[in-house]
Amino acid sequence: MILMISSQGDTLQSEPSLRFGRAPYFIEFNLEDDSWKAHENPAVSEAGGAGVAASQFLIDKKASAALSGRFGPNAHYALTHANIRMVTFDGDYRSVQSVIDAYKDEKLQEAKH
Amino acid sequence: MTPIKIAVASGKGGTGKTMVATSLASVLVSEHRVQLIDCDVEAPNAHLFLKPSINWSSPAVIMIPEINEERCTACGKCVEVCEFHALAQIGTRILVFPQLCHGCGTCSLYCPEDAISEIPHQIGEMSRGLTTNGVDFLMGELTISEPMATPIIRQLKGLVNEKGEIIIFDSPPGASCAVVATVHDADYVLLVTEPTPFGLHDLKQMIGVLKATGTPGGVIINRDGIGNQQLESFLEGTPYPILMKIPYDSEIALGLASGNVLTDFIPQYQSEFQSLHRRILEHYAKVSA
Numbered sequence: 138m139i140l141m142i143s144s145q146g147d148t149l150q151s152e153p154s155l156r157f158g159r160a161p162y163f164i165e166f167n168l169e170d171d172s173w174k175a176h177e178n179p180a181v182s183e184a185g186g187a188g189v190a191a192s193q194f195l196i197d198k199k200a201s202a203a204l205s206g207r208f209g210p211n212a213h214y215a216l217t218h219a220n221i222r223m224v225t226f227d228g229d230y231r232s233v234q235s236v237i238d239a240y241k242d243e244k245l246q247e248a249k250h
Numbered sequence: 251m252t253p254i255k256i257a258v259a260s261g262k263g264g265t266g267k268t269m270v271a272t273s274l275a276s277v278l279v280s281e282h283r284v285q286l287i288d289c290d291v292e293a294p295n296a297h298l299f300l301k302p303s304i305n306w307s308s309p310a311v312i313m314i315p316e317i318n319e320e321r322c323t324a325c326g327k328c329v330e331v332c333e334f335h336a337l338a339q340i341g342t343r344i345l346v347f348p349q350l351c352h353g354c355g356t357c358s359l360y361c362p363e364d365a366i367s368e369i370p371h372q373i374g375e376m377s378r379g380l381t382t383n384g385v386d387f388l389m390g391e392l393t394i395s396e397p398m399a400t401p402i403i404r405q406l407k408g409l410v411n412e413k414g415e416i417i418i419f420d421s422p423p424g425a426s427c428a429v430v431a432t433v434h435d436a437d438y439v440l441l442v443t444e445p446t447p448f449g450l451h452d453l454k455q456m457i458g459v460l461k462a463t464g465t466p467g468g469v470i471i472n473r474d475g476i477g478n479q480q481l482e483s484f485l486e487g488t489p490y491p492i493l494m495k496i497p498y499d500s501e502i503a504l505g506l507a508s509g510n511v512l513t514d515f516i517p518q519y520q521s522e523f524q525s526l527h528r529r530i531l532e533h534y535a536k537v538s539a
Contacts, residue, residue: 186335186350193329193338211347219340 140166140240141195142233143205147175149234153226155206158187164233165198168241188212195221204236208248223248253285253414256530257436257465261452263423265442266472266496269506271420272299273513274440275385277523282415288389289432290422291374291402299511302379302387310376310390310402312353313368317344321365328357328366349397374402378409386411399428407435425455433459438534439467441490446477450484457490466537468493468530489537493529494522 143160145152154160161181166173176198180190188208192215195203202222216223224245230236239245258271268290275286288296297304315328315337324342336350337357348371358366374392381387388409390402399422410417421432433439441456443449453469460467467490471481474495485492496502505515513519 180335183335186347189335189338189347189350193335196338196340211350214347215338215340215345218343218345 138168138201139199140168140202140204140237141198141200142166142236143178143203144175144233147177149173149237150232153204153206153230153233153236155228157203157205157208157212158189158191160191160205163191163194165200166233166237186211189215192216192219192221195219202240204240204245213248253410253412253417254438254531254534255410255417255419255436256438256440257289257419257421257433258440258442259421259429259433259456259459260423260442261425261454261456262443262449265444265449266470267423267442268296268299268420269472269502269512270440270442270470271418272296272511273519273523274526275300275416275418276381276383276511277513277520278416278527279381279383279385283386283411283413284384284416284418285386285388285411285414286418286420287406287410288387288420289403289406289428290420291390291392291399291406291428292422294389294391296420297387297389298509299506300381300385300387301509302381302385304377304379306379307375307377309372310374310405311370311372312351312398312401313355314348314351314353314371315346315357315366316369317346318365318367319343321363323363323365325362327360327362331356331360349395352398353401373398376402376406376409386414400431403428403431407431423452425452425459429456430459430463433465434463436465437538438530439465440470440493440530441467442470442472443481444473444477445471445475445479445481446473447480449477450481453481454484457488460490466534468533470494470496470526472496473498491529491533493533494526 142164143154144162163176180187188211196219204224258267288294329337329339336347338345373396376390378388422428443453475498
């Protein structure tokens with residue numbers, strides 16, 4: 138099962154990004170073997186439609202869940218149709234690793250819309 | 251004679267664009283055929299001052315894709331070519347995001363299966379009417395939650411009376427796409443600003459737009475007497491002369507807040523706006539020579 142966490146940087150120690158479509162990076166984390174890799178978000182500098190473009194990226198990467206601060210209406214629509222779970226975290230998490238730990242401990246909330 | 255098209259823009263909001271546009275139209279209509287187009291389609295307000303009797307309206311639409319799911323093979327070409335990310339592919343399904351679509355038609359052009367037809371999507375409404383003093387008034391209004399103003403502005407421009415004499419475009423504030431769509435085909439731009447750091451900051455952005463479009467312009471300083479001298483010092487080194495100053499005056503504020511046109515409730519401004527028109531024509535003649 139693959140998680141995609143929006144991130145300011147390209148490591149597990151990077152600060153998570155509260156923005157989804159405009160996040161600089163996504164950290165792809167595989168819950169089966171704890172392996173991970175960082176991807177630059179191809180949508181970060183789009184003039185418009187960043188939420189859809191970032192969602193398309195996660196869909197193509199076969200993510201099962203997206204973790205971010207919040208999801209805009211277009212991203213929400215796309216990810217819902219793709220059956221990708223949307224989970225939110227707040228600004229208290231200082232690293233991507235701490236977000237992943239909280240996800241594993243089931244401390245994070247589903248995105249509300 | 252082709253009409254002279256004058257756009258009234260500002261950068262900063264609330265500097266007096268609509269006050270200037272409605273006053274200029276009201277004064278010039280006694281001697282010219284005048285059309286005023288309120289291009290601030292996100293928050294149009296010129297009609298509140300001019301009170302036209304609206305006798306025509308029409309939906310503003312863009313054409314958006316509709317996927318014929320029987321023909322679609324989910325090849326993803328449409329998603330790939332859409333510059334605006336108005337399409338997404340989920341498995342064998344194509345999702346359309348109408349509010350991101352610019353109506354360019356690229357997706358249907360590239361679809362190898364001919365599986366995309368274009369259907370109208372209403373984004374707002376345009377209306378037209380005459381004011382009691384004879385101004386041919388046009389406005390557009392974007393539907394709430396629709397994000398794209400530029401298609402309505404383009405459609406309003408299609409209704410410009412080429413046999414008119416003076417066309418006034420009341421621009422939205424800011425310096426973004428909607429403003430560029432308003433000023434790009436104007437002959438002259440009136441830049442209404444105020445002598446504050448905020449007015450100057452945003453005026454500089456507007457001047458950046460005019461440099462890019464190559465449109466000449468002049469400045470109206472509204473609320474003259476407040477703020478500081480930075481604005482006038484800055485303008486000295488630019489090709490944008492000061493054409494008019496309107497003082498900071500509570501009588502003006504009260505009259506406007508009651509929904510009246512400045513030149514109606516303080517008639518001495520009628521000659522001021524006639525002079526403004528002369529200065530515009532002189533400056534326009536000079537720069538276009």
